[in-house]
Amino acid sequence: MTDTLDRAPAPEEQAPRPGPVSRLLGHQLLWPVVAIVVMLVIDVIAVPSFLDLRVQDGHLYGNPVDIVRNSAPVMLVALGMTLVIATRGIDLSVGAVAAIAAAVACTRIVESADEGAASAAILACTTALAACVLLGVWNGFLVSVVGIQPIIATLVLMVAGRGLAMLVTDGQITTPSNDAFSGLATGFVLGLPIAFLIALGMVVLTAVLTRRTALGMLIEAVGINPDASRLAGVRARTITWTVYVFAAVCAGMAGLIIAANTNSVNANSLGLWIELDAILAVVIGGTALTGGRFSLAGTVVGALLISTLVRTIPSIGIPSEANYLFKAFVVILVCLLQSPRARAALRVRGRRAASSKAVAA
Amino acid sequence: MVKKTLTAASALLVGVTALAGCGDSDASGGDGKIVMGFAQVGAESGWRTANTESIKQSAEDAGFELKFSDAQGKQENQIKAIRSFIQQKVDVIAFSPVVETGWDAVLQEAKRAGIPVILTDRAVDSEDTSLYETFLGSDFVLEGEKAGEWLVENAAESDVDGDGDINVVQLEGTTGAAPAIDRAEGFASAIEADPSIEVTASQTGDFTRDGGKQVMESFLNSEDGIDVVFAHNDDMGLGAIEAIEAAGLEPGVDVKIITVDAVRDGMAALAEGKINFIVECNPLLGDQLMDLAEQVLDGEEVPERVVTEETTFTQEQAAEVLPDRKY
Numbered sequence: 066m067t068d069t070l071d072r073a074p075a076p077e078e079q080a081p082r083p084g085p086v087s088r089l090l091g092h093q094l095l096w097p098v099v100a101i102v103v104m105l106v107i108d109v110i111a112v113p114s115f116l117d118l119r120v121q122d123g124h125l126y127g128n129p130v131d132i133v134r135n136s137a138p139v140m141l142v143a144l145g146m147t148l149v150i151a152t153r154g155i156d157l158s159v160g161a162v163a164a165i166a167a168a169v170a171c172t173r174i175v176e177s178a179d180e181g182a183a184s185a186a187i188l189a190c191t192t193a194l195a196a197c198v199l200l201g202v203w204n205g206f207l208v209s210v211v212g213i214q215p216i217i218a219t220l221v222l223m224v225a226g227r228g229l230a231m232l233v234t235d236g237q238i239t240t241p242s243n244d245a246f247s248g249l250a251t252g253f254v255l256g257l258p259i260a261f262l263i264a265l266g267m268v269v270l271t272a273v274l275t276r277r278t279a280l281g282m283l284i285e286a287v288g289i290n291p292d293a294s295r296l297a298g299v300r301a302r303t304i305t306w307t308v309y310v311f312a313a314v315c316a317g318m319a320g321l322i323i324a325a326n327t328n329s330v331n332a333n334s335l336g337l338w339i340e341l342d343a344i345l346a347v348v349i350g351g352t353a354l355t356g357g358r359f360s361l362a363g364t365v366v367g368a369l370l371i372s373t374l375v376r377t378i379p380s381i382g383i384p385s386e387a388n389y390l391f392k393a394f395v396v397i398l399v400c401l402l403q404s405p406r407a408r409a410a411l412r413v414r415g416r417r418a419a420s421s422k423a424v425a426a
Numbered sequence: 427m428v429k430k431t432l433t434a435a436s437a438l439l440v441g442v443t444a445l446a447g448c449g450d451s452d453a454s455g456g457d458g459k460i461v462m463g464f465a466q467v468g469a470e471s472g473w474r475t476a477n478t479e480s481i482k483q484s485a486e487d488a489g490f491e492l493k494f495s496d497a498q499g500k501q502e503n504q505i506k507a508i509r510s511f512i513q514q515k516v517d518v519i520a521f522s523p524v525v526e527t528g529w530d531a532v533l534q535e536a537k538r539a540g541i542p543v544i545l546t547d548r549a550v551d552s553e554d555t556s557l558y559e560t561f562l563g564s565d566f567v568l569e570g571e572k573a574g575e576w577l578v579e580n581a582a583e584s585d586v587d588g589d590g591d592i593n594v595v596q597l598e599g600t601t602g603a604a605p606a607i608d609r610a611e612g613f614a615s616a617i618e619a620d621p622s623i624e625v626t627a628s629q630t631g632d633f634t635r636d637g638g639k640q641v642m643e644s645f646l647n648s649e650d651g652i653d654v655v656f657a658h659n660d661d662m663g664l665g666a667i668e669a670i671e672a673a674g675l676e677p678g679v680d681v682k683i684i685t686v687d688a689v690r691d692g693m694a695a696l697a698e699g700k701i702n703f704i705v706e707c708n709p710l711l712g713d714q715l716m717d718l719a720e721q722v723l724d725g726e727e728v729p730e731r732v733v734t735e736e737t738t739f740t741q742e743q744a745a746e747v748l749p750d751r752k753y
Contacts, residue, residue: 111648112647112648114647114648115647115648121672121673121674122674126672126673126674127647128644128647128648131643131644131647135640135643228498231469236469236475237472237475238471238472238635238661238691240691251668251672323636326636326639326668327635327636327639327664327665327668328668329635329664331471331634331635331661333468333469333471333499334632334633334634334636335636375640376640376644378629379627379629379641379644379645379648380644380647380648382627384628385598385601385628385629385630386601386602388601388629388630
């Protein structure tokens, strides 16, 4: 994952021979990580026991565990979104796809002969993910074959998908009771939450596939210029198509985890606006919306930032009316600190101050 | 080529929808039936579905012809539906507004067409109350008060950790929604009666299970000595139950839970002892609505505000009524 950064250095990193300090300061993930640390410090000041961990029912329990566990759905959706954005696309339908996956899985479990059986859960999840593949194929078809703008093409499913999910669940909140299924979100392996392990596993798998093979470079090539890459012999259409399928599958997995978390699916609210959180995570992680460059490590940090933010809001007692404002404030701050132009302006001012001090001395 | 086909297809689609919309233009048919146009919010919850069922059933029982429209949570759909009811010259229009504001124009049109309007479940924020005949729905403030009153009456048992203070955490509904604002207000005014009861933390869970669970997880880690959870609906309460269980506590015993709504899943949890008290928010207002419509059409005076008949449930009552629960 780290070679993402080596291969696609930020412009200011190309300055001649930067020292280790300025290289660290110029690192695109520095500010999101700082933001996470600052938020955790604020949390600890507000609630001294914030970072405490204890063993509960044989696994770790506490805020840090919840933060990584709850980051799983956004991380998965953002993972798919990262590759889509790298091809200069965007997928707005991920929230609806998550809802469809959850709806399909939950209704399958409820309808199965033995509702509590692990086999029922596996079958239901497989069916749900297969449905997601179809949805991804649809999105990819609209974008890569028909040539509709990605934002419009995926808007279709964003709107229609919720209706589809409602049809599957009959407009009702469906509540499966299956231990294997609920383990997806609430289970633990070796003291770590399964949901987070699934998300991390997918990230590692994607990192290996894209960075240990030429796939990552091809995706970036398509993002930089689809026509040029096609003329250079890259199968641009297939690659574009594939990333939408991948995004839909990731969204489906996220949907399953969200549904498993409360053992219920509400087609109306499940995964609502998760596409925005995912895009935010991708952008904070340093992947440009203009495509051609992506950072999986950045996406992981972005997802953790969002889930830390979500946990910080109730912990430090931000009133409900102000919590979107608080969220926006943090996001703007991180984006400003990351922006080369804003940083350059700060640096110039800093240097001036330093030189005037030197003159005075 | 593709573009042209698409344009043609969408034009065709629009045409078909428009035809479907005005296919039944002479609504008030000769059979003398009262025709009611009802514009529902959507089908976002079990509560809403029960509400829809009740209205359809009652309309049939009362011999009304019901024109039903589902706005899927969007105001513009609802305004379109109301306009189409006006064009179809229905006898009476009833609807549950998606949001509180922005209704004056379309309600003026209904008024000019001489069609009386009845609001159900949710109110509109309009200064001109002549735009609608009456508002039939729950009194959310009263619901919050009932929840608070129960807590005051059961204060001794609710002090789970026995420190003399009853710390309540509140899971609010969607920020800005009338039920969230009013239930919080009613609850706060009712618990003033007992100074040992205090709301120590309050945060929105967006009326969803996932929201309720995440906020409750956070409260369990950041608040000391939580005795009671007051959730503005059953779903958030059910999410809180999951969070409480994950923390190794027993919901209903180690932490008392009060919710509002009384949907089936909530009632089942109440009967199991995981919730302690539920204030009903009754969706079955169909019969009351049909009565009101008849009164309005007969030219009778109706009160500006009609409150739906609602009750409360304890664990024992829940176990009794659960088998016949419709929703």
